[in-house]
Amino acid sequence: xxxxxxxxxxxxxxxxxxxxxxxxxxxxxxxxxxxxxxxxxxxxxxxxxxxxxxxxxxxxxxxxxxxxxxxxxxxxxxxxxxxxxxxxxxxxxxxxxxxxxxxxxxxxxxxxxxxxxxxxxxxxxxxxxxxxxxxxxxxxxxxxxxxxxxxxxxxxxxxxxxxxxxxxxxxxxxxxxxxxxxxxxxxxxxxxxxxxxxxxxxxxxxxxxxxxxxxxxxxxxxxxxxxxxxxxxxxxxxxxxxxxxxxxxxxxxxxxxxxxxxxxxxxxxxxxxxxxxxxxxxxxxxxxxxxxxxxxxxxxxxxxxxxxxxxxxxxxxxxxxxxxxxxxxxxxxxxxxxxxxxxxxxxxxxxxxxxxxxxxxxxxxxxxxxxxxxxxxxxxxxxxxxxxxxxxxxxxxxxxxxxxxxxxxxxxxxxxxxxxxxxxxxxxxxxxxxxxxxxxxxxxxxxxxxxxx
Amino acid sequence: xxxxxxxxxxxxxxxxxxxxxxxxxxxxxxxxxxxxxxxxxxxxxxxxxxxxxxxxxxxxxxxxxxxxxxxxxxxxxxxxxxxxxxxxxxxxxxxxxxxxxxxxxxxxxxxxxxxxxxxxxxxxxxxxxxxxxxxxxxxxxxxxxxxxxxxxxxxxxxxxxxxxxxxxxxxxxxxxxxxxxxxxxxxxxxxxxxxxxxxxxxxxxxxxxxxxxxxxxxxxxxxxxxxxxxxxxxxxxxxxxxxxxxxxxxxxxxxxxxxxxxxxxxxxxxxxxxxxxxxxxxxxxxxxxxxxxxxxxxxxxxxxxxxxxxxxxxxxxxxxxxxxxxxxxxxxxxxxxxxxxxxxxxxxxxxxxxxxxxxxxxxxxxxxxxxxxxxxxxxxxxxxxxxxxxxxxxxxxxxxxxxxxxxxxxxxxxxxxxxxxxxxxxxxxxxxxxxxxxxxxxxxxxxxxxxxx
Numbered sequence: 001x002x003x004x005x006x007x008x009x010x011x012x013x014x015x016x017x018x019x020x021x022x023x024x025x026x027x028x029x030x031x032x033x034x035x036x037x038x039x040x041x042x043x044x045x046x047x048x049x050x051x052x053x054x055x056x057x058x059x060x061x062x063x064x065x066x067x068x069x070x071x072x073x074x075x076x077x078x079x080x081x082x083x084x085x086x087x088x089x090x091x092x093x094x095x096x097x098x099x100x101x102x103x104x105x106x107x108x109x110x111x112x113x114x115x116x117x118x119x120x121x122x123x124x125x126x127x128x129x130x131x132x133x134x135x136x137x138x139x140x141x142x143x144x145x146x147x148x149x150x151x152x153x154x155x156x157x158x159x160x161x162x163x164x165x166x167x168x169x170x171x172x173x174x175x176x177x178x179x180x181x182x183x184x185x186x187x188x189x190x191x192x193x194x195x196x197x198x199x200x201x202x203x204x205x206x207x208x209x210x211x212x213x214x215x216x217x218x219x220x221x222x223x224x225x226x227x228x229x230x231x232x233x234x235x236x237x238x239x240x241x242x243x244x245x246x247x248x249x250x251x252x253x254x255x256x257x258x259x260x261x262x263x264x265x266x267x268x269x270x271x272x273x274x275x276x277x278x279x280x281x282x283x284x285x286x287x288x289x290x291x292x293x294x295x296x297x298x299x300x301x302x303x304x305x306x307x308x309x310x311x312x313x314x315x316x317x318x319x320x321x322x323x324x325x326x327x328x329x330x331x332x333x334x335x336x337x338x339x340x341x342x343x344x345x346x347x348x349x350x351x352x353x354x355x356x357x358x359x360x361x362x363x364x365x366x367x368x369x370x371x372x373x374x375x376x377x378x379x380x381x382x383x384x385x386x387x388x389x390x391x392x393x394x395x396x397x398x399x400x401x402x403x404x405x406x407x408x409x410x411x412x413x414x415x416x417x418x419x420x421x422x423x424x425x426x427x428x429x430x431x432x433x434x435x436x437x438x439x440x441x442x443x444x445x446x447x448x449x450x451x452x453x
Numbered sequence: 454x455x456x457x458x459x460x461x462x463x464x465x466x467x468x469x470x471x472x473x474x475x476x477x478x479x480x481x482x483x484x485x486x487x488x489x490x491x492x493x494x495x496x497x498x499x500x501x502x503x504x505x506x507x508x509x510x511x512x513x514x515x516x517x518x519x520x521x522x523x524x525x526x527x528x529x530x531x532x533x534x535x536x537x538x539x540x541x542x543x544x545x546x547x548x549x550x551x552x553x554x555x556x557x558x559x560x561x562x563x564x565x566x567x568x569x570x571x572x573x574x575x576x577x578x579x580x581x582x583x584x585x586x587x588x589x590x591x592x593x594x595x596x597x598x599x600x601x602x603x604x605x606x607x608x609x610x611x612x613x614x615x616x617x618x619x620x621x622x623x624x625x626x627x628x629x630x631x632x633x634x635x636x637x638x639x640x641x642x643x644x645x646x647x648x649x650x651x652x653x654x655x656x657x658x659x660x661x662x663x664x665x666x667x668x669x670x671x672x673x674x675x676x677x678x679x680x681x682x683x684x685x686x687x688x689x690x691x692x693x694x695x696x697x698x699x700x701x702x703x704x705x706x707x708x709x710x711x712x713x714x715x716x717x718x719x720x721x722x723x724x725x726x727x728x729x730x731x732x733x734x735x736x737x738x739x740x741x742x743x744x745x746x747x748x749x750x751x752x753x754x755x756x757x758x759x760x761x762x763x764x765x766x767x768x769x770x771x772x773x774x775x776x777x778x779x780x781x782x783x784x785x786x787x788x789x790x791x792x793x794x795x796x797x798x799x800x801x802x803x804x805x806x807x808x809x810x811x812x813x814x815x816x817x818x819x820x821x822x823x824x825x826x827x828x829x830x831x832x833x834x835x836x837x838x839x840x841x842x843x844x845x846x847x848x849x850x851x852x853x854x855x856x857x858x859x860x861x862x863x864x865x866x867x868x869x870x871x872x873x874x875x876x877x878x879x880x881x882x883x884x885x886x887x888x889x890x891x892x893x894x895x896x897x898x899x900x901x902x903x904x905x906x
Contacts, residue, residue, distance in 0.1 A: 099795070100689065101685060101689055101794045101795055102793065102794050102795070103692060145638065146638050146642075148636055148638075152635070152636060156613075157636060159642070159645075160609075160613070169878075169882065173878045173881070173882075174878060175876065175878045175879050175882060176876065176878075177876075177879065179793055179854045179855075180793065181791050181792075181793065181825070181826065181855070181856050181859070182605070182791070182824065182825035182826070182827075183601055183605060183610060183791055183822075183825040183827050183856070183859045183860055184791065184856035184858075184859060184874065185598065185599050185601075185649055185856070185858050185859065185860055185861065185862045185863070186856055186857060186858050186862075186863055186867075186871060186874040186875055187649075187650075187863060187871065187875055187879070187880075187883050187901055187902075188646060188649070188650055188654070188882075188883045188886060189599075189612070189645055189646065189648070189649055190879060190882055190883070192612075192642055192645035192646070193641060193642065193645070193646050193886075195642070196638055196640075196641070196642055197640075197641055201641075213692055213693045213694075213695070215695070232554060236553065236554055239556060239666055240666045240736070241736070242666070242668065242695065242696070242735050242736050243695070282695055283693070283694070283695050338634050338635070338636055338637065339634075340555065340632055340633065340634065341554045341555050342552070342554055342555070369636075371635065372634070372635040372636040373634065373635070374635075374636050401632045402632075402634065403634050403636070403637035403638070403639055404639060405637075405638050405639050406634070406636045406637060406638065407636055407638055408638065409638045409639075410638070410639055410640060414639075418639060418640065421637065421639040422639055422640055423628065423629065425622075425626045425627060425628045425629075426628050426630065426640070426643060427640075428626070429622065429626075429628060429641075429643055429890065430640050430641045430643070432889040432890060433641060433646075433886060433889055433890070435889065436885040436886055436888065436889035437882065437885060437886070448640055449640075
């Protein structure tokens with residue numbers, strides 16, 4: 001019996017894709033930067049089917065690459081070696097009724113973020129994570145990569161929403177922990193170990209997620225400033241506001257690109273080097289609180305405030321249209337870093353010089369989540385210097401004791417730079433955990449931990 | 454060279470205690486329920502000294518039991534076998550200046566919760582965890598046991614405050630991760646794996662902690678209700694209030710005990726079976742919001758509200774004096790369980806019958822943290838039936854898919870009941886992780902995972 005025949009016995013004839021045309025949508029990531037060949041694509045419909053697939057693959061010695069919504073950015077969800085079985089979790093789309101009493105819900109790994117959000121809102125609640133890929137990104141992938149987004153400041157990242165999960169380990173055993181107890185001090189937190197492990201320790205099939213009260217009243221300020229340091233001063237004070245819901249930063253070069261791309265007018269009569277977007281949210285209108293706060297900030301060059309939905313969307317667009325505007329301008333080298341806040345202004349100041357040395361004439365566009373010291377570094381017109389540029393920027397970040405991947409994860413794309421952010425002792429501990437749970441290296445080989453040389 | 458001589462070379466003569474009188478305060482827990490004999494007590498003063506101590510113990514094959522403030526409740530921090538070196542972290546008392554920009558601070562494992570809170574408040578911030586043992590409980594122990602308390606509803610438990618840590622592994626290597634990056638997706642979250650692992654995977658020597666904005670304005674309501682179900686209905690609506698800071702439940706039997714012990718008057722002209730304490734906190738006075746909320750709750754039998762410090766303390770006393778009042782009334786069997794909220798009313802209803810069957814005439818006092826479905830079960834006048842009673846209650850809890858230890862941890866005291874809360878697959882995964890990081894079982898033997906029979 002061949003592997004494909006065994007897999008078809010488990011998931012049914014039509015859910016094992018061998019034909020290259022049928023495999024193709026799974027074999028290339030959405031940015032089209034990463035592509036590979038899978039032995040086949042298998043689409044199980046339940047945790048039990050996933051477990052059976054894993055057992056069959058383990059018996060055949062066939063490595064597995066796990067895929068959710070295929071919206072990753074670090075080459076962690078498409079095949080690399082040609083020998084992998086690509087396990088798509090897209091059919092695990094169960095969405096249980098919202099448990100309003102617990103303010104929690106259990107969702108299959110294949111449920112999209114958008115479907116989850118709609119489901120929560122229909123029950124009068126909300127979900128604490130939001131990001132641009134919401135229509136395709138799936139719950140399983142969001143947990144496996146500990147996704148971030150614009151609401152981390154208030155609710156934490158994806159791992160902080162997870163109160164339990166179900167997963168298939170490399171030997172086909174299922175660990176299931178979906179009761180969603182808010183407190184449970186009975187041993188190692190396997191849920192948090194699997195969250196952010198990028199599919200290398202187990203395959204997350206279902207998750208239990210906390211929901212948050214909706215905050216219907218919002219006010220947004222777009223603020224023009226003369227430096228990153230001033231933006232940080234404003235943030236430090238804004239943190240005292242109980243309603244603070246977002247603090248996003250962007251820069252003149254990006255805002256100019258966005259204005260051209262989206263046909264937006266200038267936010268202010270004067271141009272500023274730095275723009276800070278601050279959002280307050282609450283049960284009652286926070287506009288007065290926001291205006292009072294802005295009045296007390298001497299750093300502010302200019303500011304505009306919106307409380308109605310249309311006005312808020314317009315102000316958010318200066319920040320949110322960055323990704324699309326950059327894509328429209330070319331194929332960027334995309335990095336995603338964070339540094340301690342005390343080092344952020346220095347990093348921003350040094351980045352252009354570092355880039356210029358490696359890729360003269362390249363354009364560096366920065367934007368990100370100020371509270372977490374997290375900058376998305378997009379470099380346009382870098383030519384063929386991608387790897388060299390990545391190396392230079394990530395080394396600069398490491399010099400500030402920063403993270404080479406703040407939100408996106410490591411995948412295969414960043415694995416060679418892991419040692420810039422983790423010490424040899426940490427990497428050794430990770431390897432021991434990997435070896436303990438997946439001794440044959442079946443799950444996502446080459447992702448996160450690469451073979452020592 | 455003896456082990457003691459080697460240890461004295463590392464930490465100095467006076468910090469290795471061999472004399473039984475000097476060892477004694479370390480060998481018995483504060484409740485005086487658990488006691489043992491240590492080979493010696495060693496008091497290192499730095500991470501490097503801890504690492505050297507671990508290496509020497511590993512070479513000698515001497516197991517280590519780790520102790521913080523010795524305020525644990527599950528026999529996890531005193532020796533059991535007589536062969537252990539007791540490693541006290543009390544001298545790791547470094548407290549770095551508060552990083553106001555990051556709203557974080559780095560503290561040595563031996564810093565008390567009280568010292569941490571005072572340090573944070575002096576910098577205009579606050580710490581998100583508070584509990585009764587604050588004057589003795591240490592930061593290292595709080596993280597190692599993932600302590601809870603009355604503020605979990607708002608800020609999460611201890612693990613949610615930790616942005617990084619430094620720890621010594623069983624082979625004496627040090628993992629250090631103290632930059633405190635709010636987002637860092639570069640591999641396995643060793644910090645969260647060690648948090649709550651009760652010293653069995655590594656010895657936490659320093660931690661990086663997030664601080665929270667102070668919420669100076671508070672209002673407290675004590676509410677009389679006729680059932681646990683009604684308390685849950687009020688809670689479900691209270692969760693929509695952005696200022697909700699605490700929701701604590703207690704019952705008539707406990708309130709009666711507290712009134713006698715503390716000489717408190719009756720909170721209401723009428724007695725109620727269930728009492729719910731709700732606290733709102735914010736930047737501005739939340740009293741009106743609280744009154745409006747209470748006006749909309751039909752379940753409420755009676756309610757009293759306090760906004761000034763003295764009045765709030767008085768209302769809190771009905772809940773907070775429970776532990777002392779119970780201790781004054783006898784030596785209780787102490788359990789600490791949580792169940793899904795949907796099962797809580799049933800658990801409360803069944804507990805007296807379950808207790809009565811095993812220990813006729815015993816008194817069951819319940820109080821706890823309603824939002825987490827967490828009840829502290831204290832049973833007075835149980836006679837010699839402690840183990841049998843524990844077994845009966847924990848089995849009842851497990852029947853509702855609850856946790857046999859919501860806050861206190863497992864230690865040695867609850868290890869035999871671990872399988873009531875964790876599946877064989879989970880326990881197997883835990884054992885593999887333990888074996889990977891501590892193959893010789895050097896750290897806290899007998900705690901959490903006991904040898905399979």
